[in-house]
Amino acid sequence: MKAFLILEDGTVFTGTSIGSAKEVISEIVFNTSMTGYLEVLTDPSYAGQAVVMTYPLIGNYGITPDMESEKPWPDGYIVRELSRLPSNFRCQGTIQDFLLKYDIPGIAGIDTRALTKILREKGTMNGMITTNEAFNVSEIIPKLKVYSTGKVVEKVTCSKKTVTGKGSYKVALMDFGAKKNIAESLVKRGCEVTIYPAHTPADEILADQPDGIMLSNGPGDPKECRGIVEELKKLYASDIPIFAICLGHQLMALANGADTHKLKYGHRGGNHPVKDLADNRVYISSQNHGYVVDTENLDPSVAVPAFVNVNDGTNEGLKYTGKNIFTVQFHPEACPGPQDSSYLFDRFIEMMGGNKNA
Template identity: 85%
Template sequence: MKAFLILEDGNVFEGSSIGAEREVISEIVFNTSMTGYLEVLTDPSYAGQAVVMTYPLIGNYGITPDMESKRPWPDGYIVRELSRMPSNFRCEGSIQDFLKKYDIPGIAGIDTRALTKILREKGTMNGMITTDENYNIEEIIPRLQAYTTGNVVDKVTCDTVRVLEGKGKKVALLDLGAKNNIAQSLNKRGCQVTIYPAHTPAEEILAAKPDGIMLSNGPGDPKECTAIIEEIKKLYASDTPIFAICLGHQLMALANGADTHKMKYGHRGGNHPVKDLKTGRVYISSQNHGYVVDTDTLDEKIAKPAFVNVNDGTNEGLEYVGKNIFTVQFHPEACPGPQDSAYLFDRFIEMMGGIK
């Protein structure tokens, strides 16, 4: 069946329908990873977005047990060529069937290089995936221009508290859309990880007397999370060590008076170089974000930049003055992806007094 991707600037791409045969409007973003498409699909940070994979052939190894959450989250999936016969000893099915199972529309057979160039030159924009060959572009474009993702953290966070048992330090993980490997990275280092829903009051978290608090990644505009920011202010005021990733990094900055802004097309992929400003060392990182902390708005008495993106100079991490708090914009738990910065979990455990 034919499918169409209609962008808000009027560009139209024609391809073949994959997954659910329903219409969807979403923010269109691209990911430059060459592998790990299942981890991309199941990353909650993609809620409210349709993902374009820039690597041309997707699906060679099918669906494997490597899920980063309980289900896929993107609104849509866009590829150049989709493998029709996945082959891997761990394969449990095809991407096509996976998308249909979770009612996610997709489109294959379009020029993803041309699409990515448009998004890079004009910036991230909204689009529609539809199988309606009689679409009315004059009627669709105003709908695309009016679309906003809204608060998607509520959509992806867990419903109840759960615990990963461990004999080491007790870590409270605030689930803003957490990838599984954040909790697993702590748990395999011996930590007992208690995972809390995003709107858990700070008082409840602190009453459990955790040795440290982890703020996870997540989707959407950080400024939409006003109630969560108020709770993070209370966590900051405690003396508990805190480590934050991605959205958690942005929310901690907002809780302390800094500002964030939307990037032209964001960072999404497994090959972004970040520089540690203390040591000068450069690490290759996995990233997935469309917003960034504006360092010009930082109070230097509260926080100072710790990492910077080598490509565009944007902020990639903060260290808080006089506090056992550090935050990063990239993903040290990347799976699959570069493991260069996994040492940050060890640093967090040291901060809690857990490694001698």
């Protein structure tokens, strides 16, 4: 069955339908990872977006037990070539069946290189995936221009408080769309992790007396999370160590008077270099974000830059002045991606240890 990708600038790509045949409008973003497509599909940060994989062959090892959440989250999936015969001793099925199971439409057989160049040159755009051959571009474009991902954190957060792991440290993990490996990275370092829904009041978290607080990744525009930002102000006022990743990093910055803005086409992939300004070392990181924190007017009495993106100079992390709080824009838990920056979890453990022994 034919499928079509229509961008809001009027560009049309024709390919083959994969997964569900339903029609969808979404924000079109690209990911440069060469492997880890299942972790990309199951990362809640992609809620409200359709993902273009720039690597030309996807699905060669099928579906394996590497999901970062209970289900896939993208609105759509766009690839150059979908492997028809996956081969791996851990393979449990094909991407085609996976997309069908979760009613996610996709398109294969298009020039993803050309599509990515358009998104890089013109910026992230909205688009429609459809199997309707009688589409009218002039009627579709106005619909694309008004689409917004909206408040997607509510869609991806957990519904109730849960506890995982046992250990010496009690960590409160705020779930804004948390990848599974964040909790697992803490558990394997001796933490008992309590996972809280995104809109849990700060007073409830503080009443549980955690040794540390973890703010997770998540989807969408951080400025849509006004209620969460207000609660983070209360957590900031406590003396509890806080470590934040991606959306959590942006929300903590907003809670302390900083601003955020949308990047032209975002950072998504497993090969982004970031420099740790404390030791002047460069690490390769896994990233997935479309927004960044502005540091031009950042008050140094509140926070100072801790990491910077080597490619474009944008902020990749903050260290809060006089507080046991540090935040990063990238993903130290990786999955998929390099493990270069996993040491940041060890830094968080040390912060909690100092706090407990004080």
